[in-house]
């Protein structure tokens with residue numbers, strides 16, 4: 001069958017699950033990944049064909065997409081802050097909102113005296129997307145990262161190697177730490193923050209396939225990670241050290257109150273491109 005013909009069939013079969021634009025974008029992502037062909041190649045050569053073997057692969061993609069498995073897991077990769085990251089069912093798929101947090105940290109800290117090392121700790125690193133992007137873009141940064149999941153850390157380690165940066169990864173449960181082993185200029189975290197009461201808003205592709213360890217917190221103590229990390233930051237941030245968090249969009253006020261009560265200074269709450277409260281910063 002000609003690839004162009006198959007494209008029409010592919011989009012039609014996915015129509016109960018995705019709009020045509022999204023289904024088409026999946027088609028081209030798979031085409032590029034599996035056949036090294038781009039949209040323009042198809043436009044220039046209407047006669048391109050799939051072999052019988054190709055159909056087996058495409059049908060498997062189609063079946064998984066119908067189950068709403070995220071395309072990033074099917075391809076085993078995604079892009080974050082201009083870098084390629086391996087992703088799998090053990091790590092959260094990095095979000096564009098998190099790129100905004102990374103951008104904020106880079107912009108605020110790139111002008112620091114280049115001869116001075118900046119020690120950064122990323123808590124709940126997952127795929128390593130925050131830690132690795134900071135290491136890549138802040139040349140004087142020495143980056144450390146913690147996660148409680150060994151499988152997530154294994155993925156993050158491969159991502160650091162593939163992106164040619166040096167990050168020190170540590171397997172730790174942050175909720176069990178009373179103090180960190182060293183002091184840092186910057187502590188950043190995008191910890192689990194989705195409450196069970198928000199599950200109804202979560203799409204099936206997230207709920208069924210992304211790791212719940214990375215997403216959910218108890219409704220009765222939604223800020224458990226933030227409180228713990230802020231307490232550790234009080235003890236382990238160096239002079240003028242900064243704490244950055246990605247936050248639950250509904251808890252901007254609660255997060256501001258928490259940092260104020262703990263006497264953090266220069267607290268700044270920021271919105272993401274969708275106009276939701278999404279990140280906060282405070283200085284020690």
Ligand SMILES: C[S@@+](CC[C@H](N)C(=O)[O-])C[C@H]1O[C@@H](n2cnc3c(N)ncnc32)[C@H](O)[C@@H]1O
Pocket residue numbers: 091092093094095098123124125126127128129130146147148149152172173174175190191192193213214215
């Ligand atoms: C929301 S994900 C963030 C992943 C990644 N930093 C990102 O921004 O895409 C939260 C991460 O925290 C980790 N985590 C959950 N509980 C933890 C704990 N008690 N101690 C350390 N890490 C934890 C999860 O394994 C997950 O990788």
